[in-house]
Amino acid sequence: MSFNPFSSIKETAAALRRKKISSTELTQNYVGRLLSLGRAHNAVAQMCTEEALASAALADKEMNSAKSLLHGIPYGAKDLLSAKGYPTRWGSPGHEMQQFPYDATPIAKLRGHGAILVAKLAMIELAGGGNYNVPWASATGACASAFDKNRWAGGSSSGSGAATALGCVGFSLGSETSGSITCPSAFNGLTGFRPTYGRVSRYGAMALCWTLDKIGPMCRSAEDCGIVLEAIAGYDEKDPSTFKDKLNLKRRNPKLRIGLLKDEFKDSKAEVCKKAYADAIAVFKKLGHEVVEVSYPKMPYDAAVGIIVDAEGASAHEHFIKGPDFDKLADIHQVAGFAAAMETRAVDYLWALRFRTEALKANEIWDKCDVIFTPTFYHPGPPIDKLFSETWVDMGGDGGPSNLLGWPAMAFPIGFEDGSPLGGQFIAPAMREDRCYQMTIAFQRETDWHLKRPV
Amino acid sequence: MPKPTRREFLSGAAAAAASLPALASTAQDDLSKFTRNLAKPLSEEAKAKLKANLEYTAATLKAREEFKLPENSEPATVYRVSPAGGK
Numbered sequence: 001m002s003f004n005p006f007s008s009i010k011e012t013a014a015a016l017r018r019k020k021i022s023s024t025e026l027t028q029n030y031v032g033r034l035l036s037l038g039r040a041h042n043a044v045a046q047m048c049t050e051e052a053l054a055s056a057a058l059a060d061k062e063m064n065s066a067k068s069l070l071h072g073i074p075y076g077a078k079d080l081l082s083a084k085g086y087p088t089r090w091g092s093p094g095h096e097m098q099q100f101p102y103d104a105t106p107i108a109k110l111r112g113h114g115a116i117l118v119a120k121l122a123m124i125e126l127a128g129g130g131n132y133n134v135p136w137a138s139a140t141g142a143c144a145s146a147f148d149k150n151r152w153a154g155g156s157s158s159g160s161g162a163a164t165a166l167g168c169v170g171f172s173l174g175s176e177t178s179g180s181i182t183c184p185s186a187f188n189g190l191t192g193f194r195p196t197y198g199r200v201s202r203y204g205a206m207a208l209c210w211t212l213d214k215i216g217p218m219c220r221s222a223e224d225c226g227i228v229l230e231a232i233a234g235y236d237e238k239d240p241s242t243f244k245d246k247l248n249l250k251r252r253n254p255k256l257r258i259g260l261l262k263d264e265f266k267d268s269k270a271e272v273c274k275k276a277y278a279d280a281i282a283v284f285k286k287l288g289h290e291v292v293e294v295s296y297p298k299m300p301y302d303a304a305v306g307i308i309v310d311a312e313g314a315s316a317h318e319h320f321i322k323g324p325d326f327d328k329l330a331d332i333h334q335v336a337g338f339a340a341a342m343e344t345r346a347v348d349y350l351w352a353l354r355f356r357t358e359a360l361k362a363n364e365i366w367d368k369c370d371v372i373f374t375p376t377f378y379h380p381g382p383p384i385d386k387l388f389s390e391t392w393v394d395m396g397g398d399g400g401p402s403n404l405l406g407w408p409a410m411a412f413p414i415g416f417e418d419g420s421p422l423g424g425q426f427i428a429p430a431m432r433e434d435r436c437y438q439m440t441i442a443f444q445r446e447t448d449w450h451l452k453r454p455v
Numbered sequence: 456m457p458k459p460t461r462r463e464f465l466s467g468a469a470a471a472a473a474s475l476p477a478l479a480s481t482a483q484d485d486l487s488k489f490t491r492n493l494a495k496p497l498s499e500e501a502k503a504k505l506k507a508n509l510e511y512t513a514a515t516l517k518a519r520e521e522f523k524l525p526e527n528s529e530p531a532t533v534y535r536v537s538p539a540g541g542k
Contacts, residue, residue: 131508131511299522300518300519300521302518303515303516303518303519303522306515307515307519310512321492321493322492322493322494323494324494324495326493326494326495327495327497327498327501332498332500332501332504333504333508335497335501336497336501336502336504336505336508339489339490339493339497339501339505339508340489340505340508340509340512343488343489348519350530351519351524353530353531353532354524354528354529354530354531355519356530356531357529357530357531358524358525358528360531
């Protein structure tokens with residue numbers, strides 16, 4: 001087989017087993033693309049070439065006894081995940097020398113599956129803690145969308161989004177506190193899987209927010225996301241927030257009822273997205289799914305998330321904030337934001353945690369529907385050279401409780417505007433990743449938006 | 456990602472801050488509380504951003520004040536007692 005940078009995991013695994021291509025050849029090809037395309041889009045934080053090639057050679061030797069579909073497949077990980085032997089800079093110019101002598105659990109699990117870590121991928125510094133306001137809030141500069149270098153790739157898992165969509169890696173890992181997997185997935189035409197909070201171990205991942213952070217796959221299809229999530233999910237005694245409930249993406253479901261948020265597109269002029277959204281709904285209706293209008297109970301979910309991110313983020317990074325390298329951050333808004341966040345009052349933080357108990361009432365929405373389908377954003381990524389406060393207009397986005405309550409979501413492409421992808425997403429109740437997965441798999445069997453590639 | 460809420464809040468932050476006099480005056484007059492623990496003084500530009508940030512905080516806290524929690528409700532956090540270990 002000639003090298004196809006956009007092959008699915010199953011296609012690549014089959015080619016490896018039939019010796020149509022070797023893991024070493026795959027790795028060399030992906031390294032080449034990372035160094036050219038990946039670097040050109042500012043998607044790469046750190047190449048792991050030497051160890052990747054050594055691991056690929058070993059994978060080739062062991063190919064006949066390979067047990068995992070991921071055996072021998074090169075991937076990239078957001079530079080928020082520690083990997084033994086390499087710097088882990090968290091996207092921050094103030095953490096240039098940082099290195100941890102151990103693998104984050106998701107990296108260790110993928111190593112156990114024989115996957116090859118070929119690069120650490122660019123990210124917004126400190127995953128956006130302190131509240132970033134510019135696309136270039138990163139040690140590696142502004143990361144450009146795979147489809148348009150004049151547009152931002154999204155964040156904070158920027159490099160995971162751009163590099164995977166550009167075919168620089170077989171798949172990637174990202175992380176989300178509040179939108180950091182779904183946003184770059186939308187802006188790069190990827191399928192991104194935000195698992196339930198506690199599904200994937202955060203051990204070895206930078207903490208922005210201990211009670212909100214999730215690690216998940218960013219891939220070129222829902223099927224690939226499922227394979228990767230199955231590999232990295234599971235209880236980890238090193239992360240007390242992980243749970244023992246087993247992931248079962250193949251769980252049998254009746255025809256799922258799709259909830260549409262009543263207020264979606266209210267006052268919005270996003271005509272292109274409105275049509276893409278309507279077309280996607282038509283696909284689900286054709287597949288026999290019932291569609292119902294729903295709404296979240298009106299509560300200040302975003303205020304609670306904001307307070308929690310400020311309080312936990314300031315605590316997690318207190319040493320850095322008080323240290324001599326704090327002013328090295330690329331975005332001065334984050335410097336100001338962290339300084340302010342350091343003074344978050346205990347009563348306000350505890351209000352947010354008490355509010356989270358109240359917000360559980362939002363689970364009543366699952367009496368009316370099984371999944372919620374919504375646009376990820378109303379438009380593609382904003383311009384790469386302007387402040388978000390100038391450009392983030394009529395973007396929409398999930399203002400509900402899904403991140404606060406740890407619900408899973410899968411983002412995937414549903415159309416294009418001006419040559420750049422538009423994303424939709426399924427949101428499901430906690431621990432029901434299977435619903436997001438099965439609905440997106442069904443959509444991607446009927447449509448080819450996920451097969452569109454950057455020129 | 457940038458929190459959309461932040462920009463939403465920022466757009467209405469000044470009005471919200473004005474309705475919370477104590478917080479607004481803190482934001483505009485005295486930044487020392489927010490900079491005292493930093494290793495280096497903030498630049499003038501950073502101070503300006505900090506003021507804007509405090510207005511955002513005021514707006515967030517206004518939303519928090521407006522939502523009444525039930526009396527005696529529990530925070531959604533659990534301290535798990537674990538075995539002492541040792542011999």
